[in-house]
Amino acid sequence: MPPPSRAWIIWGIGVAAYVVAVLQRTSFGVSGLTxxxxxxxxxxxxxxxxxxxxxxxxxxxxxAGLLLDRVGSRVMIAAGAVLMAAGQxxxxxxxLLPLAVAGxxxxxxxxxxxFISVLRLVPRWFPARRxxxxxxxxxxxxxxxxxxxxxxxxAVLNAAGWTTAYLSAAALGVLLAVLALAAIRDAPxxxxxxxxxxxxxTRIREVWAHPGTRxxxxxxxxxxxxxxxxALMWGVPYLVTAQGLSRATAGVLLTVSVLxxxxxxxxxxxxxxxxxxxxxxxxxxxxGANITAWTAVLALPGPAPLWLLTLLVVVISxxxxxxxxGFDHARTFNPDRSLGTAQGIVNVGGFxxxxxxxxxxxxxxxxxxxxxxxxxxxxxxxxxxxxxxxVTGVLVTRRKTRTRMAAEGIDVPxxxxx
Numbered sequence: 001m002p003p004p005s006r007a008w009i010i011w012g013i014g015v016a017a018y019v020v021a022v023l024q025r026t027s028f029g030v031s032g033l034t035x036x037x038x039x040x041x042x043x044x045x046x047x048x049x050x051x052x053x054x055x056x057x058x059x060x061x062x063x064a065g066l067l068l069d070r071v072g073s074r075v076m077i078a079a080g081a082v083l084m085a086a087g088q089x090x091x092x093x094x095x096l097l098p099l100a101v102a103g104x105x106x107x108x109x110x111x112x113x114x115f116i117s118v119l120r121l122v123p124r125w126f127p128a129r130r131x132x133x134x135x136x137x138x139x140x141x142x143x144x145x146x147x148x149x150x151x152x153x154x155a156v157l158n159a160a161g162w163t164t165a166y167l168s169a170a171a172l173g174v175l176l177a178v179l180a181l182a183a184i185r186d187a188p189x190x191x192x193x194x195x196x197x198x199x200x201x202t203r204i205r206e207v208w209a210h211p212g213t214r215x216x217x218x219x220x221x222x223x224x225x226x227x228x229x230x231a232l233m234w235g236v237p238y239l240v241t242a243q244g245l246s247r248a249t250a251g252v253l254l255t256v257s258v259l260x261x262x263x264x265x266x267x268x269x270x271x272x273x274x275x276x277x278x279x280x281x282x283x284x285x286x287x288g289a290n291i292t293a294w295t296a297v298l299a300l301p302g303p304a305p306l307w308l309l310t311l312l313v314v315v316i317s318x319x320x321x322x323x324x325x326g327f328d329h330a331r332t333f334n335p336d337r338s339l340g341t342a343q344g345i346v347n348v349g350g351f352x353x354x355x356x357x358x359x360x361x362x363x364x365x366x367x368x369x370x371x372x373x374x375x376x377x378x379x380x381x382x383x384x385x386x387x388x389x390x391v392t393g394v395l396v397t398r399r400k401t402r403t404r405m406a407a408e409g410i411d412v413p414x415x416x417x418x
Contacts, residue, residue: 006188007125011134013183014118015141017077017176020169021114022145023153024084024107027169028053028091029232030149030251031157033240038162039097042366049104050233051359056108058351062204064112065344068120069337072186076117078177083110085173092166110173115142116343119327123336124187129273132328136269139324143258146231150254154247207342211400212333215280216346218397220326222287222390223319224350226294226383229357230316231257234379241371243303256310257317265321272328279325280398284391286322289315291387298377323350333401353386 028035028049036046068076087106094100122134157165207213230238231254239250272279293315297304304312326349330342360382368375 010125010184011118011121011138013176013179014073014077014121015138017081017180018114018118018138018142019145019148020172020176021080021084021111022142023148024088024145024169024173025053025057025111026146026149026231027088027153027166028104029234030154030236030254031162031165032233032237034157034162035100038095039100041097042370045097046362048359048362049101051355051362052101053104053108053111054232054351054355054358056105057112058348058355060109060112061116061344061348061351062341063344065116065341066204068113068117068340068344073117073120074180074184074186076113077184078180080110080113080117081173081177081180083107083113085110085170085177088166088170088173092163092170115139116340116347118142119343120340121184121186123331123339131331132273133266133269135327135331136265136272136321136324140262140265140321143261143320147255147258150251154251204341204345207334207338207345210333211397211404212329213342213345215394215397215401216326216329216333216342217349218390218393219280219283219329219349220323220346221349221353222387222394223283223290223326224323225319225353225357225386226290227257227261227316227319228350228354229361229383230313232354233358234361234376237371238376238380239309242373242376243309245306245309249306253310253313257313260314260317261320264318265324268321268325272325276328276332279328280394283322283325283394286318287387287391287394290319291384294380294383298380303373326350349390353390357382357386 032046035041035049039045041049064076084107087103087108087110089103090106091100091103094103118138119135122138123131126134153165153169156168229235235254236247236250239245239253240247245253268282271282293312297308297312300308326346327343330346331339334342361379364379364382365371365375368378
């Protein structure tokens with residue numbers, strides 16, 4: 001095993017890169033109202049920025065996973081940071097819509113390279129018993145980037161303007177690219193080389209064929225999209241224009257979101273490690289809590305009280321650490337040589353759902369009168385079809401996974417009869 005301090009340093013730099021990636025990803029969401037004025041964009045056009053970014057992010061997941069299996073985490077993390085810095089720099093310096101769109105495309109590409117590459121470092125540098133917990137910490141600490149966008153980035157935006165705020169974000173990307181190249185190593189010295197990877201098409205078909213991979217896909221789909229849609233695009237506009245909160249209060253609620261996720265992440269990591277055959281139950285509970293919280297808020301005829309909005313934010317934030325369980329499935333059911341591909345496939349689930357919901361909400365808002373209470377109330381119902389698909393997918397693939405494990409001679413505990 002490598003010296004513990006070196007493992008933690010390498011992991012820490014990887015997490016810092018992911019923190020900055022989340023800042024780049026969510027910066028447009030917190031500045032959405034300013035962006036609408038700068039680019040003279042309505043709700044549908046504004047959501048189109050984020051939709052395009054998510055399309056690129058989701059569409060690049062499998063290519064990024066394939067590339068990760070070949071070139072390793074160090075190169076991928078540095079390349080991702082450079083791409084995002086270029087995108088934010090372009091966005092900072094233009095007020096032309098086509099160039100702004102190009103900037104968000106670059107951000108989406110760089111973002112796609114980052115998370116799965118950092119996650120790939122964990123089983124290489126840490127013992128297996130710690131991997132679920134450290135994977136959870138990776139995902140949750142990365143969400144500090146949302147705090148950076150909600151508080152300091154927004155403060156710079158309000159005080160110094162659009163260009164200064166986005167150039168500052170770009171500078172952070174350049175800094176992390178340099179740190180990644182200087183300090184990150186893909187594996188400890190003397191580690192056994194990774195077996196040769198099979199051809200691209202064979203690898204994708206092999207990984208997707210295992211029901212455990214598909215279980216991870218639907219896990220990620222049903223848990224992650226609600227909080228991502230909220231943080232990435234529609235949360236701040238909804239809280240400010242439909243619920244009547246100030247921008248400062250909306251920023252505080254986004255911070256509460258991160259704190260809730262940071263608290264739940266280690267708990268979910270320990271539960272996932274100790275009870276691997278109960279992971280899907282935890283996922284279904286998280287989805288049910290999301291559905292219940294949103295239904296309680298949307299059922300009200302007027303703005304919700306602050307305590308209920310806070311509860312909503314806390315509950316949907318559990319979807320962030322909940323989605324990490326999907327990567328536990330990917331790691332459990334796939335060999336190391338194909339782990340990047342498997343992680344990429346799982347990561348598509350939540351962001352594909354996010355893409356569909358963000359776009360649907362933008363269309364609904366455009367046709368329902370803009371940023372009004374009633375329009376947002378209708379728009380948020382776009383989440384429910386995704387939950388139906390995800391819950392069904394988890395139930396079906398869970399059964400198929402257990403059947404395959406039993407066929408392979410693995411003792412699968414059956415639910416107790418009451």
